[in-house]
Amino acid sequence: MGKTLFDKIWDNHLVSQVGEDTQVLYIDRHFIHEVTSPQAFAGLEKRGIPVFRPQQTVATADHNVPTKDQHLPIREELSRFQVDKLTENCEKFGVELYGLGHPYQGIVHVIGPELGITQPGMTIVCGDSHTSTHGAFGCIAFGIGTSQVEQTLATQCVLQRKPKRMRISVDGELQPGVTAKDIILYIISQLTASGGTGHFVEYAGSAIRALSMEGRMTICNMSIEMGARGGMIAPDDTTFEYIKGREFAPKGADFDTAIERWSLLYTDEDATFDQEYHFLAEDIEPMITYGTNPGMGIGISQAVPEVPAGNVTFENSLKYMGLQGGQAMKGQKINHVFIGSCTNSRIEDLRAVAAFVKGRKKADHVNVMVVPGSKQVEAQAKAEGLHDILTAAGFDFREPGCSACLGMNEDKVPAGEYCVSTSNRNFEGRQGPGARTILASPLMAAATAIYGELVDVRELLNQN
Amino acid sequence: MEKFQTLHSSAVPLPIEEVDTDQIIPARFLKATTREGFGDNLFRDWRYQNDDTPKPDFVLNNPAYDGKILVAGRNFGCGSSREHAAWALYDYGFRAVVSSFFADIFRGNALNNGLLPVQVSEDFLHDIFSAIEQDPQATFTIDLEQQQFTIDATGQSTDFEIDAYKKHCLLNGQDDIDFLLSIKDKIETYEQQRQAAAV
Numbered sequence: 001m002g003k004t005l006f007d008k009i010w011d012n013h014l015v016s017q018v019g020e021d022t023q024v025l026y027i028d029r030h031f032i033h034e035v036t037s038p039q040a041f042a043g044l045e046k047r048g049i050p051v052f053r054p055q056q057t058v059a060t061a062d063h064n065v066p067t068k069d070q071h072l073p074i075r076e077e078l079s080r081f082q083v084d085k086l087t088e089n090c091e092k093f094g095v096e097l098y099g100l101g102h103p104y105q106g107i108v109h110v111i112g113p114e115l116g117i118t119q120p121g122m123t124i125v126c127g128d129s130h131t132s133t134h135g136a137f138g139c140i141a142f143g144i145g146t147s148q149v150e151q152t153l154a155t156q157c158v159l160q161r162k163p164k165r166m167r168i169s170v171d172g173e174l175q176p177g178v179t180a181k182d183i184i185l186y187i188i189s190q191l192t193a194s195g196g197t198g199h200f201v202e203y204a205g206s207a208i209r210a211l212s213m214e215g216r217m218t219i220c221n222m223s224i225e226m227g228a229r230g231g232m233i234a235p236d237d238t239t240f241e242y243i244k245g246r247e248f249a250p251k252g253a254d255f256d257t258a259i260e261r262w263s264l265l266y267t268d269e270d271a272t273f274d275q276e277y278h279f280l281a282e283d284i285e286p287m288i289t290y291g292t293n294p295g296m297g298i299g300i301s302q303a304v305p306e307v308p309a310g311n312v313t314f315e316n317s318l319k320y321m322g323l324q325g326g327q328a329m330k331g332q333k334i335n336h337v338f339i340g341s342c343t344n345s346r347i348e349d350l351r352a353v354a355a356f357v358k359g360r361k362k363a364d365h366v367n368v369m370v371v372p373g374s375k376q377v378e379a380q381a382k383a384e385g386l387h388d389i390l391t392a393a394g395f396d397f398r399e400p401g402c403s404a405c406l407g408m409n410e411d412k413v414p415a416g417e418y419c420v421s422t423s424n425r426n427f428e429g430r431q432g433p434g435a436r437t438i439l440a441s442p443l444m445a446a447a448t449a450i451y452g453e454l455v456d457v458r459e460l461l462n463q464n
Numbered sequence: 465m466e467k468f469q470t471l472h473s474s475a476v477p478l479p480i481e482e483v484d485t486d487q488i489i490p491a492r493f494l495k496a497t498t499r500e501g502f503g504d505n506l507f508r509d510w511r512y513q514n515d516d517t518p519k520p521d522f523v524l525n526n527p528a529y530d531g532k533i534l535v536a537g538r539n540f541g542c543g544s545s546r547e548h549a550a551w552a553l554y555d556y557g558f559r560a561v562v563s564s565f566f567a568d569i570f571r572g573n574a575l576n577n578g579l580l581p582v583q584v585s586e587d588f589l590h591d592i593f594s595a596i597e598q599d600p601q602a603t604f605t606i607d608l609e610q611q612q613f614t615i616d617a618t619g620q621s622t623d624f625e626i627d628a629y630k631k632h633c634l635l636n637g638q639d640d641i642d643f644l645l646s647i648k649d650k651i652e653t654y655e656q657q658r659q660a661a662a663v
Contacts, residue, residue, distance in 0.1 A: 019627075063491075078495035143569055146573075154645060194482075406486075408492055433514060
C-alpha cells in the first residue's frame with residue numbers, strides 16, 4: 001500500500017522505537033527564540049552538556065521585543081534581560097543568532113522560509129505552536145514545549161507518539177476578496193478548535209495548489225488552532241520557485257539534485273488517511289471570528305450563532321466579546337486594527353493591504369498597527385513603496401516582532417475595545433487584558449481600517 | 465522530575481471548556497528565565513481584577529475548594545505550546561489535571577513535568593463535578609500503576625490511558641533527556657547512515 005507524504009518524511013527520520021507507542025524522531029532544523037529557550041539552556045548547564053549539533057539550530061528574538069526604536073536598548077527590564085539571556089546562551093553554546101539589529105531578524109516562522117533554511121522533506125521543531133507554518137514546504141514541522149527544546153538541543157531528537165493522518169481537500173475557485181486566511185478560518189469553524197487533535201493534517205485540492213507560498217504558510221500556520229499537531233502541503237513548482245536563490249537554499253547543481261529528491265514528496269494515490277474532509281472553495285466567504293477561540297468563526301454575511309442551551313463556555317465567550325446571539329457582525333464598529341504575526345506579516349500580505357488602501361485614509365477613530373514579519377519584509381516593503389502608501393493612509397508602520405498577536409511587549413489593545421487582527425488567536429486577553437479580538441484576513445483588516453467598521457470586502461471590490 | 469505513583473486528594477472544579485494556555489498563564493508573565501514562580505500568576509486574569517485584588521467568584525479564590533487535582537472541561541490546554549502553563553499548574557500545587565479531552569502539546573508538556581493528565585469520559589467527568597458539588601472536600605484517588613481514577617465517596621472508578629513509556633518515566637521520576645542521552649550512539653549511527661545515503 002502507498003504512503004502518505006507525512007509517513008514518507010516521518011519514516012525517514014525514525015531513529016528508534018521506544019515501547020509500543022513512542023518513537024525517537026531525528027530533527028533536521030531547530031528554531032529557538034527568547035521566551036521558550038532560557039530554561040532549556042539552563043537544563044543543559046545543570047547537566048554539564050553542550051548543544052549536540054549547534055549548526056542545526058537558529059535563534060532569533062521576536063516574541064518579547066519592542067516594535068519601535070529597536071536600535072535603542074530595550075526599556076522594559078524583564079524583556080531586556082530575557083533577550084540578553086538569549087544572546088548570552090547563543091554565544092556560550094555556539095548557536096547562530098539573528099538578534100535585534102541583524103538584517104535577518106524577524107518572527108521565527110517568517111525568517112526560516114525567507115532565508116531558505118526551511119526546505120521540503122525536513123523535520124523542524126521550535127518552542128512555539130505555530131511551527132506548523134513550515135509545513136507549507138512539505139515538512140513535518142511542529143511546536144514543542146521547553147523540555148523538548150532541551151531534548152533537541154541535547155540530542156537533536158525528540159520523543160514522539162506518531163500522530164494520526166488527516167487530509168483536508170479544498171477544491172474549486174475562491175471568490176474575489178476571499179484569501180488563504182479565509183480558507184483556514186472556514187476550515188477551523190467547520191472542524192472546531194479541537195477537531196484536529198491527535199492528527200497531522202495534509203492540505204490538498206485545487207484551491208490549495210493555486211495558493212502562493214505565503215498563502216500556504218498562512219494555512220499551515222493555523223493548523224494548531226484546530227488542535228492538529230501540524231499541517232503540510234506537498235511541494236511543487238511553486239515551492240521550488242520560492243526556495244530558489246534564497247540565502248541557505250542549495251545552489252546550482254545541488255539545487256537540481258534537491259528538486260529531484262523533493263519531487264518524490266507526495267502522498268501516493270493508494271495511501272489512506274485516518275480522517276478525510278472535503279470543502280468547496282466557492283462556499284467560503286470572507287471570514288471573521290465572533291468568540292474567544294479560533295473555531296468560533298462565521299462568514300461576514302452571517303449572524304452570530306445563538307447560545308446553545310446550557311452552554312456556559314459559549315455564553316461566557318459572547319459576554320466577553322460584548323456580542324449577542326443572532327446579531328449581525330457587518331457594521332460592527334472597530335477601534336483597532338493589527339496587521340502582523342506569523343500568520344499574516346509577509347510581503348504578499350503587506351502588498352494586499354497596500355493595494356486596497358492606496359490613496360485612501362483610515363477612519364479617524366481607528367488605530368492601525370502594521371508590524372512586518374522580518375527585517376527583510378520591512379526593507380522590501382520600503383523598497384516597493386508600500387511603507388509610504390500605508391503611512392500616508394495613517395497606518396503606524398513598525399519594526400518586526402510578534403507584537404500585538406500575543407501582547408507580550410507594549411503593543412496591546414485596551415480592555416473592552418475591538419481589534420480586527422490578522423493574527424491567529426482570539427483567546428480572552430490574548431492582545432491585552434480585556435481586549436476583544438476579531439480574526440480576519442489582511443484584506444478584511446485593511447477594509448476595516450478604512451471604514452472603521454466590519455465590512456464585506458467583496459462588495460467593495462465589486463464597486464472598483 | 466518527581467515520581468508520581470498514587471495521589472489521594474480533594475479537587476478544584478473548573479467546569480469551563482476550551483481552557484487555553486493563555487488563560488492558564490497570560491503571555492505577559494512569560495518573561496522569567498527560570499521554571500519557578502509561575503504559580504502566582506496561574507489563571508491570572510480569571511483570578512485577579514486589574515488592580516490585583518482577587519475576584520471572589522473564581523474557584524481558586526474560594527476557600528471551600530482546594531487540593532492537588534484540577535478538574536476541567538474538554539479541550540484543556542489548547543493554544544500556545546508554552547510549557548509555562550504546566551509549570552504554573554505544578555508550581556501552584558496541582559499534581560494532576562482531569563478532563564474529558566486534552567490538547568496534544570499541553571498533554572506532552574504536563575507529562576514532562578510530573579503533572580499527570582487524566583482523560584476520562586464526558587459522563588465520568590460529569591460525575592466528578594457532581595461529587596465535588598455535593599461535597600467540596602470530596603476526595604479522589606489516582607493510581608498510576610493501575611491506571612485508575614476513583615471517586616472515593618462512591619467507589620466509582622474508571623481506567624485511563626497513558627503511553628507505556630511515559631508511565632514508566634513518571635513512576636520512576638525519569639525524564640526524556642536521560643533516555644535520549646543514553647541512546648546517543650544510535651542517534652550518531654542514524655546520522656552516519658543518512659549522510660552515506662545522500663552521497
